Amino acid sequence: MKYAFYPGCVSRGGCPELYTAATKVAARLGIELDELRDVACNGAGVLPKYISDPINARTLAKAERLGETLMTICSTCTGVLRAANLRLKEDPEYREQINRDYLAEEGLQYRGTIEVKHLLWVLFEDYGIDRLKAQIRRPLTGLKVSPFYGCFMRRPPEVVTPAKEDAGRKNYLENLIDAVGAELTDFSGKGKCCGFPILTSNPDNSHAMTAKHTGEAKQKGADCMVTPCPLCHLSLDGQQAEAAKARGTNIDLPILHLPQFVGLALGFSPAELDFKRHMVSTKEVENQVSMLA
């Protein structure tokens, strides 16, 4: 199994622990990663489409050259790249225009043949959850985990779940929690927005959203939360203390990146998965895990 790997800016910047964990987990599972090194940020929904579509066409063209499905480790990268891909696939005229105007000069062309998938989807749809289960060395028995998807892994349906068979994508995190032997702590905010996109334009609202979700999961009894989106992590982990303070409470809910969570079950130590870089202390989770090992 080989993928054109798009790590995204956040895993190479603000959340370096995600990159570490993802590459280690992939190697352990035998998922080969062909990292795309000369591509751009996808625009993250901040850049207008007239700029992001051409740069994303370039990224897709690079993956197409390798002939591999493009794999991401970020909900936002997944959503933005998939939406661009959909426009380029659906409208050959638009695609040709972008090829002509932007890619030809570099000798590139996008033919519209590439699929974009998040690691979470790869695990379920390509790798197989039973195969993953067979690799588990440390079932996370007793660990109470809340899922948090990130908007772009849920909506809009034409981008996230275009075919009937894709419907399961809305439950992969819950299924994963179950598969690694942990206990699901469900809560109402799991598919909602974390607040990150308005962190600069309206920090108060952003923090209110962060506190609402982490607070609810904590109150329901979660030991930690797992997310496939590093931008969500920047809010849920990075801003949690501020958000809790604005509410006049403590929350202290550790937030794990998806590959860190899988990594624990595969037997990696928290240190190997770079837990030390988290803003909210992961001590309690580490203690619990150490008793399992």
Added chain:
Amino acid sequence: MEVTFKVYRKEPGTQTQPGRSDYKIELGKDATVLDGLLKIRDELDGTLAFRASCMRGYCGDCTIRANGKSCFACTTRVSSLTQKSPEITVDPVRNMPVIKDLVSDWDTFLWNKIDRIHPWLEPPGTAANGETIIPDSVMADIRKAMSCYYCGLCDEGCTVLPVDFGFMGPAALTKAYRFVFDPRDTATRERFKYIEESKGLWDCVHCFEASEHCPRGIAPTERIMALRDKAFELGIQNPRAARHHYSFADSIKKSGVLDEGKLAVESEGLTNIRGLVRLLPTAARALRRGKAPIPYIHHKSPGAPQIRRIIEKAEEKHR
């Protein structure tokens, strides 16, 4: 079938706490929630207040929540709600002050917000023959936005409104789209000034909840994103959003990738000392954790020159 409606009740001008009243009624198998409410009002309790107008799913007047989910009372069949239990809950929609029972205050919810975007066309002087011809392809898109029911279901589902009721919300912003993208409108810059005010366009988190909730397929979130792209193209007028967006674009233009540390600082504004100080506690903690939150040497994509070329060309085309 026999069904129990548990209906939210609130009596204005009294101290009585809002609560639910139970009504047991007999309904036909095709009955809608609205049929039930009408029956209750006609036969059991004349004081129950709710709104409904066309009674056939066109006007968006009867939005409520049935078993917690927002819907039109007139098109939702009771049988679709009673699979698990013969009891159903009927509540007013969220994010909106309630006047009485299921009747909410649409002024603060919607109309005052729509008012803020100046919802009228500012046409150019009348053409000589009194007609302004617009290609149908352009009008088709505007017409879709114009087909809005004003049912408020997008606002009802919005993620931001529960934390900030002052947010303009997707319905009003969709209305703004209708004018901004109308080729006859001459007030585009003015209009952006209104919608870019705080609690407007830039407060949306683009979560696509609004699109998921719109029964008309208008895709309010996509309209909001189109407005943002347009604002970017014309020059963002909200200073904070402008700094954030142009600094983001700049970072990618320079290195091909995003430098979040630099972005955070530049979004605050380099002369905004108070804003920058606010970043410090998080920054100090992050630094201790090796998170590099302040400007640092971000790795550069080897494709940077090509990426820059593409971005500059795209900007050139949209100038």
